[in-house]
Amino acid sequence: xxxxxxxxxxxxxxxxxxxxxxxxxxxxxxxxxxxxxxxxxxxxxxxxxxxxxxxxxxxxxxxxxxxxxxxxxxxxxxxxxxxxxxxxxxxxxxxxxxxxxxxxxxxxxxxxxxxxxxxxxxxxxxxxxxxxxxxxxxxxxxxxxxxxxxxxxxxxxxxxxxxxxxxxxxxxxxxxxxxxxxxxxxxxxxxxxxxxxxxxxxxxxxxxxxxxxxxxxxxxxxxxxxxxxxxxxxxxxxxxxxxxxxxxxxxxxxxxxxxxxxxxxxxxxxxxxxxxxxxxxxxxxxxxxxxxxxxxxxxxxxxxxxxxxxxxxxxxxxxxxxxxxxxxxxxxxxxxxxxxxxxxxxxxxxxxxxxxxxxxxxxxxxxxxxxxxxxxxxxxxxxxxxxxxxxxxxxxxxxxxxxxxxxxxxxxxxxxxxxxxxxxxxxxxxxxxxxxxxxxxxxxxxxxxxxxx
Amino acid sequence: xxxxxxxxxxxxxxxxxxxxxxxxxxxxxxxxxxxxxxxxxxxxxxxxxxxxxxxxxxxxxxxxxxxxxxxxxxxxxxxxxxxxxxxxxxxxxxxxxxxxxxxxxxxxxxxxxxxxxxxxxxxxxxxxxxxxxxxxxxxxxxxxxxxxxxxxxxxxxxxxxxxxxxxxxxxxxxxxxxxxxxxxxxxxxxxxxxxxxxxxxxxxxxxxxxxxxxxxxxxxxxxxxxxxxxxxxxxxxxxxxxxxxxxxxxxxxxxxxxxxxxxxxxxxxxxxxxxxxxxxxxxxxxxxxxxxxxxxxxxxxxxxxxxxxxxxxxxxxxxxxxxxxxxxxxxxxxxxxxxxxxxxxxxxxxxxxxxxxxxxxxxxxxxxxxxxxxxxxxxxxxxxxxxxxxxxxxxxxxxxxxxxxxxxxxxxxxxxxxxxxxxxxxxxxxxxxxxxxxxxxxxxxxxxxxxxx
Numbered sequence: 001x002x003x004x005x006x007x008x009x010x011x012x013x014x015x016x017x018x019x020x021x022x023x024x025x026x027x028x029x030x031x032x033x034x035x036x037x038x039x040x041x042x043x044x045x046x047x048x049x050x051x052x053x054x055x056x057x058x059x060x061x062x063x064x065x066x067x068x069x070x071x072x073x074x075x076x077x078x079x080x081x082x083x084x085x086x087x088x089x090x091x092x093x094x095x096x097x098x099x100x101x102x103x104x105x106x107x108x109x110x111x112x113x114x115x116x117x118x119x120x121x122x123x124x125x126x127x128x129x130x131x132x133x134x135x136x137x138x139x140x141x142x143x144x145x146x147x148x149x150x151x152x153x154x155x156x157x158x159x160x161x162x163x164x165x166x167x168x169x170x171x172x173x174x175x176x177x178x179x180x181x182x183x184x185x186x187x188x189x190x191x192x193x194x195x196x197x198x199x200x201x202x203x204x205x206x207x208x209x210x211x212x213x214x215x216x217x218x219x220x221x222x223x224x225x226x227x228x229x230x231x232x233x234x235x236x237x238x239x240x241x242x243x244x245x246x247x248x249x250x251x252x253x254x255x256x257x258x259x260x261x262x263x264x265x266x267x268x269x270x271x272x273x274x275x276x277x278x279x280x281x282x283x284x285x286x287x288x289x290x291x292x293x294x295x296x297x298x299x300x301x302x303x304x305x306x307x308x309x310x311x312x313x314x315x316x317x318x319x320x321x322x323x324x325x326x327x328x329x330x331x332x333x334x335x336x337x338x339x340x341x342x343x344x345x346x347x348x349x350x351x352x353x354x355x356x357x358x359x360x361x362x363x364x365x366x367x368x369x370x371x372x373x374x375x376x377x378x379x380x381x382x383x384x385x386x387x388x389x390x391x392x393x394x395x396x397x398x399x400x401x402x403x404x405x406x407x408x409x410x411x412x413x414x415x416x417x418x419x420x421x422x423x424x425x426x427x428x429x430x431x432x433x434x435x436x437x438x439x440x441x442x443x444x445x446x447x448x449x450x451x452x453x
Numbered sequence: 454x455x456x457x458x459x460x461x462x463x464x465x466x467x468x469x470x471x472x473x474x475x476x477x478x479x480x481x482x483x484x485x486x487x488x489x490x491x492x493x494x495x496x497x498x499x500x501x502x503x504x505x506x507x508x509x510x511x512x513x514x515x516x517x518x519x520x521x522x523x524x525x526x527x528x529x530x531x532x533x534x535x536x537x538x539x540x541x542x543x544x545x546x547x548x549x550x551x552x553x554x555x556x557x558x559x560x561x562x563x564x565x566x567x568x569x570x571x572x573x574x575x576x577x578x579x580x581x582x583x584x585x586x587x588x589x590x591x592x593x594x595x596x597x598x599x600x601x602x603x604x605x606x607x608x609x610x611x612x613x614x615x616x617x618x619x620x621x622x623x624x625x626x627x628x629x630x631x632x633x634x635x636x637x638x639x640x641x642x643x644x645x646x647x648x649x650x651x652x653x654x655x656x657x658x659x660x661x662x663x664x665x666x667x668x669x670x671x672x673x674x675x676x677x678x679x680x681x682x683x684x685x686x687x688x689x690x691x692x693x694x695x696x697x698x699x700x701x702x703x704x705x706x707x708x709x710x711x712x713x714x715x716x717x718x719x720x721x722x723x724x725x726x727x728x729x730x731x732x733x734x735x736x737x738x739x740x741x742x743x744x745x746x747x748x749x750x751x752x753x754x755x756x757x758x759x760x761x762x763x764x765x766x767x768x769x770x771x772x773x774x775x776x777x778x779x780x781x782x783x784x785x786x787x788x789x790x791x792x793x794x795x796x797x798x799x800x801x802x803x804x805x806x807x808x809x810x811x812x813x814x815x816x817x818x819x820x821x822x823x824x825x826x827x828x829x830x831x832x833x834x835x836x837x838x839x840x841x842x843x844x845x846x847x848x849x850x851x852x853x854x855x856x857x858x859x860x861x862x863x864x865x866x867x868x869x870x871x872x873x874x875x876x877x878x879x880x881x882x883x884x885x886x887x888x889x890x891x892x893x894x895x896x897x898x899x900x901x902x903x904x905x906x
Contacts (some may be wrong), residue, residue: 424627
């Protein structure tokens with residue numbers, strides 16, 4: 001009888017993260033300062049601990065996972081690899097569909113995979129407080145949980161409009177002991193400046209980042225933590241793919257195609273990079289296509305410029321070579337908050353440029369339809385971000401139905417949708433729209449990219 | 454190294470439910486009609502299928518779980534048995550604390566354990582539609598999920614004030630394809646009657662039950678499903694305790710005390726009865742105390758009358774011998790919706806009367822404090838109902854700390870709190886109150902109990 005959930009033991013939690021840099025045909029393009037010169041590590045030490053910076057720059061293939069981090073991972077890891085048998089039957093496809101359920105973590109998504117080691121390394125470095133920003137609250141709640149595990153105070157600047165309209169993730173952060181501030185706040189220079197000009201500012205992720213970075217840079221006992229984009233974040237997420245490889249071995253199967261939602265790129269990298277390692281080592285039983293799935297309303301990978309750009313809206317970060325729609329890009333109403341990002345991780349971008357991975361964009365309404373179909377077959381209500389991977393996977397399963405191919409398809413269920421039911425409500429009420437980002441807007445962004453050097 | 458999550462394979466899902474009736478010292482008191490005579494099964498066939506009625510009356514110890522039900526259980530079962538090591542460390546207790554995590558089900562609680570077989574048996578009987586009532590939505594969402602699994606239309610009458618104020622569980626039910634109606638509705642005679650007198654009625658569970666039963670009784674293709682209290686519901690929940698026994702055997706341990714929240718009684722029965730079987734068979738390695746935990750604001754087991762009373766507020770059901778505060782009891786503001794019930798299951802009540810189980814009442818504010826302490830140690834945010842079991846378990850763990858006893862404590866985490874964050878918000882804001890139900894009110898209820906015979 002086909003097993004529906006392939007479970008591993010605690011001892012199967014990976015002992016090392018996989019660093020894709022070791023297997024890249026070309027070294028990653030370095031982050032640059034405003035002067036066009038590579039950024040010195042010293043500058044970053046103001047807000048990141050040494051261990052994390054080392055990981056950020058490392059080209060070692062395997063990086064050990066500290067035992068205290070593995071101990072916390074055990075609260076929910078290894079996560080199940082599930083065979084979506086009922087979904088296959090509903091689609092009448094000859095394809096086999098698997099998904100990794102990252103929604104089983106305390107915060108309900110893959111984000112704690114990196115929040116936990118970030119909190120650990122900062123605690124090791126004697127740091128007492130971590131600051132960060134959050135929009136809808138996925139990342140904030142994950143860092144709140146992780147900080148609680150290692151006795152670190154977490155201070156979260158939450159975009160004011162979300163703070164007011166989406167109180168439940170805020171309560172979640174408070175349950176784990178974090179302090180949450182509506183941003184712009186009067187706790188920082190950046191916040192006070194905005195408030196002086198716009199007392200009713202609804203806030204933005206850019207402003208919240210400025211506040212969090214300002215607090216971290218100004219206090220020796222305080223660091224800053226980022227939830228996606230950077231190399232070390234992608235590194236930590238590789239536990240997903242490493243576990244999945246063991247689980248596929250148990251199932252006696254191997255994916256032909258892997259789908260993951262892609263905003264900054266960390267959950268895509270987490271599930272896909274360990275399979276890229278098999279390709280690089282020529283040890284893979286087959287050629288696996290790795291597909292990053294993004295929204296048509298925010299199509300950085302499929303339609304963006306490959307250029308040096310800032311990682312944040314305010315231009316505070318170093319410049320990174322990436323696919324970008326311009327750091328001042330403001331995506332239209334889109335209900336997958338985690339995919340509302342102007343660019344993409346440098347590693348993911350470079351691998352796409354070098355054609356080792358693929359990207360596809362899907363439109364919003366169809367992602368919710370796919371998510372509902374998944375929920376009705378498999379029982380789990382997916383996060384809107386995850387619905388993007390489901391949509392691309394279902395499209396492929398239906399292609400397989402036409403061609404009769406029994407492909408093995410695998411997607412990352414990056415999180416559950418328990419805190420996103422308002423978006424499902426809008427979907428059922430027919431209030432969601434598709435949005436195709438206009439070509440002239442994308443062209444125009446080219447002129448606004450920062451000049452390098 | 455101590456394992457933190459004891460997992461089982463799909464093949465470990467029980468093949469039979471355990472029926473405690475087989476091991477009760479005295480046969481259960483029969484349900485009575487208004488005439489004081491035992492209710493004939495035929496009368497119940499209008500709203501329940503034959504298989505379920507058979508289970509309701511059975512004294513067989515083991516009742517086979519149909520394979521299609523086990524197939525659906527596999528979407529989340531076996532659920533993990535977790536060792537709360539971090540919580541033990543935080544409490545500095547010599548006690549060992551374990552919990553069964555029923556929050557991993559699609560609907561987020563133990564309720565699907567019975568919703569799934571109920572939907573299955575009704576589908577087998579050719580039933581096309583199931584009706585039910587729901588308050589906050591835990592049961593409604595579970596039946597919506599279960600109906601979707603077996604192609605049954607589910608129609609849910611949701612108390613209007615919850616329908617308006619708690620839209621997210623409603624969206625969950627709709628995601629699984631159920632129809633949800635604000636009750637009182639104009640779809641039934643009962644609803645129309647209320648609306649004629651009180652057009653702005655906020656509804657009540659009693660009214661919603663009347664509407665659901667009326668629809669089921671009036672259509673041959675439609676049945677009614679209940680989420681707690683009845684014998685067959687308790688029976689289905691025993692998968693929890695049966696799995697837990699296997700898991701304790703793997704861990705080389707056995708509980709001294711078991712705690713579960715108790716409203717109608719189904720999750721308490723589900724976790725406790727299989728351990729009662731060990732006691733009855735004299736095969737238990739030790740005497741295990743089974744503790745039902747209820748709110749002081751709704752203290753049916755600890756302070757109610759042991760008497761024949763209706764199961765519902767409107768007096769539509771047969772009379773059942775139970776601990777009750779009176780079927781017209783209206784509990785004060787309490788944030789554990791699932792524990793807001795005037796009585797308790799007849800089986801649980803009789804076992805309490807015969808001193809085979811125990812009951813304890815805990816006050817609201819302390820339950821949230823315990824839930825937050827649990828969340829900060831173990832990562833999982835518990836449902837307010839589950840917080841009651843946690844509170845009683847923590848109290849015992851702290852007693853063990855004083856006495857130095859290394860007891861093995863076990864509680865049922867009946868569900869997660871993702872849809873209850875508004876209650877946590879109120880707790881953090883200091884807006885929750887404890888409520889001790891006044892003795893004179895309880896005395897007065899005695900006069901309002903139905904006269905039997």
